[in-house]
Amino acid sequence: MKRVNTRTAWERMAIVHDKTRPTIRDYLPLVFEDFYELHGDRGVGDDGAILGGIGRICGTPVTIIAEVKGRNIQENKASNFAMPHPEGYRKALRLARQAEKFHRPVICFIDTPGAFCGVEAEKRGQGEAIAKNIAEFMSLKTPVISIVLSEGGSGGALALGVCDALAMLENALYTPISPRGAASILWKDASREQEACEVLHITAEDMVEFGVAEAIISESDTDVVNDLYKISENMKEYLAKIVAEKSKKDIDLLLKERYTKFRKIGVFI
Amino acid sequence: MLEDLFKTVTKRFNGDDPESAVPMFKCPRCGASITQQKLAELGKVCPNCQYHARLTAAERISITADGGSFVEFDKDLCSADPLEFPGYAQKVADLQQKTGLKDAVVTGMCTIKGSKTVLIVMDSNFMMASMGSVVGEKITRAFEYAAENKLPVVAFTASGGARMQEGIISLMQMAKTSAAVQKHNEAGQLYITVMTDPTTGGVTASFASLGDIIIAEPKVLIGFAGRRVIEGTIKQHLPNDFQLAEFQLEHGFVDMIVRRNKMRSVLSHLLKLHGYNAEPKKQEV
Numbered sequence: 242m243k244r245v246n247t248r249t250a251w252e253r254m255a256i257v258h259d260k261t262r263p264t265i266r267d268y269l270p271l272v273f274e275d276f277y278e279l280h281g282d283r284g285v286g287d288d289g290a291i292l293g294g295i296g297r298i299c300g301t302p303v304t305i306i307a308e309v310k311g312r313n314i315q316e317n318k319a320s321n322f323a324m325p326h327p328e329g330y331r332k333a334l335r336l337a338r339q340a341e342k343f344h345r346p347v348i349c350f351i352d353t354p355g356a357f358c359g360v361e362a363e364k365r366g367q368g369e370a371i372a373k374n375i376a377e378f379m380s381l382k383t384p385v386i387s388i389v390l391s392e393g394g395s396g397g398a399l400a401l402g403v404c405d406a407l408a409m410l411e412n413a414l415y416t417p418i419s420p421r422g423a424a425s426i427l428w429k430d431a432s433r434e435q436e437a438c439e440v441l442h443i444t445a446e447d448m449v450e451f452g453v454a455e456a457i458i459s460e461s462d463t464d465v466v467n468d469l470y471k472i473s474e475n476m477k478e479y480l481a482k483i484v485a486e487k488s489k490k491d492i493d494l495l496l497k498e499r500y501t502k503f504r505k506i507g508v509f510i
Numbered sequence: 511m512l513e514d515l516f517k518t519v520t521k522r523f524n525g526d527d528p529e530s531a532v533p534m535f536k537c538p539r540c541g542a543s544i545t546q547q548k549l550a551e552l553g554k555v556c557p558n559c560q561y562h563a564r565l566t567a568a569e570r571i572s573i574t575a576d577g578g579s580f581v582e583f584d585k586d587l588c589s590a591d592p593l594e595f596p597g598y599a600q601k602v603a604d605l606q607q608k609t610g611l612k613d614a615v616v617t618g619m620c621t622i623k624g625s626k627t628v629l630i631v632m633d634s635n636f637m638m639a640s641m642g643s644v645v646g647e648k649i650t651r652a653f654e655y656a657a658e659n660k661l662p663v664v665a666f667t668a669s670g671g672a673r674m675q676e677g678i679i680s681l682m683q684m685a686k687t688s689a690a691v692q693k694h695n696e697a698g699q700l701y702i703t704v705m706t707d708p709t710t711g712g713v714t715a716s717f718a719s720l721g722d723i724i725i726a727e728p729k730v731l732i733g734f735a736g737r738r739v740i741e742g743t744i745k746q747h748l749p750n751d752f753q754l755a756e757f758q759l760e761h762g763f764v765d766m767i768v769r770r771n772k773m774r775s776v777l778s779h780l781l782k783l784h785g786y787n788a789e790p791k792k793q794e795v
Binding site for chain 2: 359360362363364366367368369371372373375376379380395396400402403415417418423426440441443447451453503504506507509510
């Protein structure tokens with residue numbers, strides 16, 4: 242029988258914020274083979290918040306782009322707590338275009354509280370960088386698969402979220418604004434974060450309901466949480482299948498379906 | 511006694527009768543104070559620092575489109591409440607009453623000095639022109655219409671960002687609108703963005719930043735993250751010119767800053783430079 246995740250968004254938030262939550266650096270060696278990291282946006286520098294490179298999944302060459310959470314303070318300092326600067330998004334776009342050239346599928350891992358909010362990020366055009374990624378990924382002539390690992394915050398997540406198929410790890414959350422930020426704007430009271438968590442509808446099941454995600458990747462057969470090996474196994478199985486499926490598609494049809502996937506999201510009367 | 515003192519002060523500031531107090535405008539950039547009436551006479555531009563204050567969509571259309579040429583699209587598209595978010599439906603209803611708008615954007619067709627163009631105008635009086643389903647859908651349809659009919663798009667942007675009351679659906683409007691811009695782009699048509707006060711958040715990070723030519727009005731706020739959020743992150747006070755149009759010009763994210771009284775002729779010239787000429791006048795029979 243299929244296990245149902247009955248946890249509230251707030252409980253899931255505690256799980257994904259726990260220090261035992263695996264990060265892309267944990268998953269990489271278990272899901273991919275022959276991984277080579279590639280650095281830099283060829284303009285400003287190399288943003289540690291976004292990891293990029295090439296490797297294989299079950300033998301198929303792919304490009305991997307991921308937001309990087311740290312596992313300790315040093316790693317978090319190097320990756321700026323997974324909050325990318327514009328050059329991070331531009332690095333992602335550079336690698337995506339390279340993937341297009343070599344007909345490699347792109348696999349994006351979303352794992353960020355949001356794009357970095359700072360003076361330098363504004364000076365270098367955070368808004369433009371995100372906008373450009375969204376628009377360019379929309380017409381990228383190669384399959385794009387995105388997975389939300391723990392949290393996807395706002396435009397900083399969507400910059401890696403324009404894809405042919407989006408999967409959520411079962412406890413992952415996807416939000417238009419951090420619940421804390423929402424509480425502080427809505428009720429001028431950031432301490433009502435838990436309440437905001439529930440009213441915003443941010444769980445994996447919500448994403449499937451709204452047509453934002455197509456799949457939920459199970460994290461465990463039991464109630465154990467943050468089980469690296471089990472998650473990696475299920476993630477690899479999902480990716481191998483979806484990459485093969487999307488790679489077979491005619492590219493014009495794939496792009497049409499990608500457009501339609503986003504085109505139909507919206508509720509109005 | 512203290513009460514008496516306040517009365518005196520009020521009297522001194524407001525003249526003899528506090529009831530007839532003249533509505534004032536205090537410039538958010540330079541602090542200069544003038545009457546609302548004077549501001550309106552000046553086209554809502556601060557006479558001291560040239561800050562271009564916010565216009566309603568109707569005001570914007572009237573100073574941009576040729577008289578009587580504007581034909582609105584999707585006038586009745588109205589927000590549903592997909593998350594049944596506490597207080598949202600009521601808020602929308604109240605604002606519809608107050609502003610006469612159904613939501614935060616007006617789209618349509620018009621001519622500008624004879625050149626046919628699709629026009630998109632956001633109105634910050636409606637929930638700070640945050641982008642939910644209605645805003646996203648109307649903008650998307652406008653770009654799709656322009657792509658199909660080989661027309662240019664002029665978009666006056668203003669927004670506080672995503673409409674959080676619509677949760678993740680609001681975030682996805684960034685993708686939807688950007689996709690439509692891309693379609694219009696692939697159709698080889700011109701897209702001019704005019705950034706007005708304030709253009710921020712998810713709108714800056716999607717269709718607003720994708721114009722072939724990006725114009726801004728003087729002294730308007732343009733940015734991704736909110737000023738207070740950044741100040742909270744860096745624990746420092748930011749300079750006054752941070753994220754203004756002039757800052758964005760300096761950093762290469764805006765092509766030109768154009769004053770309101772010149773906007774119509776600049777837009778008309780740019781449209782004609784791209785071959786969108788005025789329709790020939792029909793011969794009278």
